Amino acid sequence: MKKRRQKLNLNRRNFLSGTATLAGLAATASVVPINISNANHKDGSKGLPDFISWKDRNALIVHSDKGIETHRSAIGESLITPNRNVYIRNNMPTMSDKQIGDRNNWKVSIQGVKNPKTFTLAQLKKMGHTTMATILQCSGNGRGFFEHKVRGSQWKTGAAACVLWTGVPLMKVVDACGGIDGSAVFMTSAGVDHEPTGLDPKKAMVERSVPKKVYKDAMLAWEMNGVPLPNAHGGPLRMVTPGYFGINNVKHLGKVAFTTKESSVKYMKSSYRISPIGKKGSQYPSCWEMPVKSWITRPTDETGTVKAGKVQIVGVAMGGTRKVRSVKVSVDGGKSWKRARFVGPDLGKYAWRQFVLETTLTSGTYNIASLASNGSDKQPELRMENRRGYAHNGWKDHSVNITVV
Amino acid sequence: MKISKFLLILFFIFSANIQKSFSDDDKMIKGLEIFNEIAGCAGCHILKAAGSEGNVGPNLDTVSLTEDSVKEMVTYGLGVMPAYGEENILTKEQIDIVSFYVANTAGK
Structure with missing residues (x-):
């Protein structure tokens, strides 16, 4: 055993020098049972990883200890997804309390502005709210x-959540630095969660560039659904880029820079590119704006058979970077559609809306689908085929089959 | 004559099985070496069987993987994980062996 560990240390040095490297066997082949009653914990003994032991195991599908999905029926029926149900997808290990230290002393540097500065979290809290x-x-x-x-993890619908963030608008921070300097084209955010690993930042740092305009609605968040931002979700400070895919909402934020070029790290240059099957490269679009999308959350095949009679078909709908305007629901696989009704409060264009269609179903089998529109775009029927399986918003795949008895 | 032919066939079947068994054992030994020392998988993954404690990629004790899915991942990489095949970090034979090793130890 001792000999083995020595070998591991050698290997680590090789890795840090860039000759040997790391592995990241994501749960490509993990089978994902959908039935919530056995929720991918067949023997009942496999719990959650320590860093998220506070989450609700019954609400989650565990693809691996780094990829954990929310059950379709556990996304939350009160608009906001509770923290205990929110999915986990981390490219780097979650930082520990020890690594983070005094949360109020967490530092973020602002660059590409007239007066570059570094702020502590305590200072940010005084700048705006x-x-x-x-x-x-x-x-x-x-x-x-x-x-x-x-x-990659075989997510279905549950790598998504609607979250209330509290923090400071980035505009306030930029203003405190005298405004953006020069002719920046991008807002580039970098996390520091790679630092404890000692890995090559070019390969491991999560640094993401998005169009500069995003900064107008962006915020630096320290609270998530009313509690200090959990480490597992990027605490103590995270970039929030409304309407943009999760990867751009950089966790454990250490730097925000306004830049003329996109970041050259792997997570920007080659990862998260939407390319045709069999092709790859930085010439393809990055995972930026989310498209319009919706899906049914109840009833589903997770919730078992449905009793004949009056049925409430419930789901969530998002407009991407635009407000979601309407949702239609079909109970016959898309042959006919009925307009659903939005329910609950409207928390702005970057939140999702819940919808409901009340209908009467007799015994039989049904394919239930939803189709959202943001006024200019609507969900396509089919997925956009692409190499890495990104940005799927086709309504057909997201439909559910139910049995009414 | 018929009996000797039958025995000969039995001998070959038996030999083949012995050979396969040795081959698999060899692959497990070589696979461990690739995992821990050559490819550096151990630097990023927990795998009890290998004594590794890396915490960058998924904990391999918590996932079940097929040999093909491991091969795919090792060959093409994902995120911070390099494309060991595409970037010629490992030979095809090494990828086959380490994939066999991981598929037979992960999630156990």
Whole structure:
């Protein structure tokens, strides 16, 4: 055993020098039982990883200890997804309390502004305060519906959540630095969660560039649904880029820079690119704006058979970077559609809306689908085939089959 | 004559099985070496069987993987994980062996 550990240390040095490297065997082949009653914990003994032991195991599908999905029927029926049900997708290990230290002393540097500065979290808290609801959604949410072999967690609908963030508007911070300097084209955010690993930042740092305009609605968040931002979700400070895929909402935020070029790290240059199957490269679009999307959350095949008679068909709908305007529901696989009704409060264009269609179903089998529109775009019927299974918003794959008795 | 032919066939079947068994054992030994020392998988993954405690990629004790899915992942990489095949970090034979090893130890 001692000998083995020595070998591991050697290996670590090789890795840090860049000659040997790391592995990241995501749960490509993990089978994902959908029935909530056995919720992918067949023997009942496999719990959650320590860093998220506070989450609700019954609400979650565990693809791996780094990829954990919310059950379709556990997304939350009161608009906001409770923290205990929110999915986990971390590219780097979650930082520990020890690594973070005094949360109020957490530092973020602002660059590409007239007067570059570094602020502590305590200072940020004095600079402004706002709360905003946005949708956090992994770029690969829906990957599990693709038929070609796609590496990565096989998410269906549950790599998404609607979250209330509290923090400071980035505009306030930029203003305190004298405004953006020069002709920046991008807002580039970098996390520091790679630092404890000692890995090559070019390969491991999560640094994401988005169009500069995003900063106008962006915020630096320290609270999530009313509690200090959990480490597992990027605490103590996270970038929130409303309407943009999860990867751009950089966790454990250490730097925000206004830049003329996109970041050159791997997570920007080659990862998260939407390319045709069999092709890859930085010439393809990055996972930025989320498309319009919706899905049914009840009834589903997770909730068992449905009793004949009056049925409430419930779901969530998002407009991406625009307000979601309407949702239609079909109970016959898309042959006919009825307009659903939005329910609950409207928390702004970056939050999702819940919808309901009350209908009467007699015994039989039904394919239930939803189709959302944001006024200019609507969900396509089919997925956009792409190499890594990103940005799936086709309504057909997201439909559910139910049995009414 | 018929009996000797039968025995000969039995001998070949038996030999083949012995050979396969040795081959698999060899792959497990070589696979461990690739995992811990050559490819550096251990630097990023927990795998009890290998004594590794890396915490960058998924804990391999918590997932069940097929040999093909491991091969795919090792060959093409994902995120911070390099494409060991595409980037010629490992040979095809090494990828086959380490994939066999991981598929037979992960999630156990």
